[in-house]
Amino acid sequence: xxxxxxxxFAGLLxxxxxxxxxxxPAQATVRWGCPSGVGCVFTGFSGNGSKMVISVGQYGVxxxxxxxxxxxxxxxxxxxxxxxxLDILLYINSxxxxxxxxxxxxxxxxxxxxxxxxxxxxxWNFNTFSTLRFDNTTSSFKIRLWG
Numbered sequence: 001x002x003x004x005x006x007x008x009f010a011g012l013l014x015x016x017x018x019x020x021x022x023x024x025p026a027q028a029t030v031r032w033g034c035p036s037g038v039g040c041v042f043t044g045f046s047g048n049g050s051k052m053v054i055s056v057g058q059y060g061v062x063x064x065x066x067x068x069x070x071x072x073x074x075x076x077x078x079x080x081x082x083x084x085x086l087d088i089l090l091y092i093n094s095x096x097x098x099x100x101x102x103x104x105x106x107x108x109x110x111x112x113x114x115x116x117x118x119x120x121x122x123x124w125n126f127n128t129f130s131t132l133r134f135d136n137t138t139s140s141f142k143i144r145l146w147g
Contacts, residue, residue: 031079039080039088064096079123090138
């Protein structure tokens with residue numbers, strides 16, 4: 001009888017351990033305090049300053065949005081972690097009315113809209129030579145699906 005009770009107890013204990021292990025989520029990527037699955041723009045460099053979270057659920061894909069205060073003409077860094085084929089495009093002009101040279105393409109996709117799969121650090125500071133022109137100059141954004 002004791003063996004049977006011990007066997008039942010061991011079985012229940014094992015089932016409890018398996019349940020806890022299977023219910024523990026995988027570690028999410030968090031960049032500059034911006035959780036996995038969304039993008040964020042910041043008024044300071046390296047994710048400092050005010051933060052605006054840009055999710056697909058709230059803003060949609062392919063829909064232009066003007067940046068609200070205090071982010072209009074005040075964004076200095078950006079991060080996104082949407083996964084493959086989705087990136088944030090930041091435009092210097094409002095209503096996403098900017099030419100190719102006045103649009104910042106985040107992520108691993110090339111600006112031609114065809115080639116995805118390149119390097120994606122997930123984080124961009126607008127204080128480097130190649131991105132300085134976008135520091136405190138963007139007024140609108142959209143989430144873009146490539147391919």
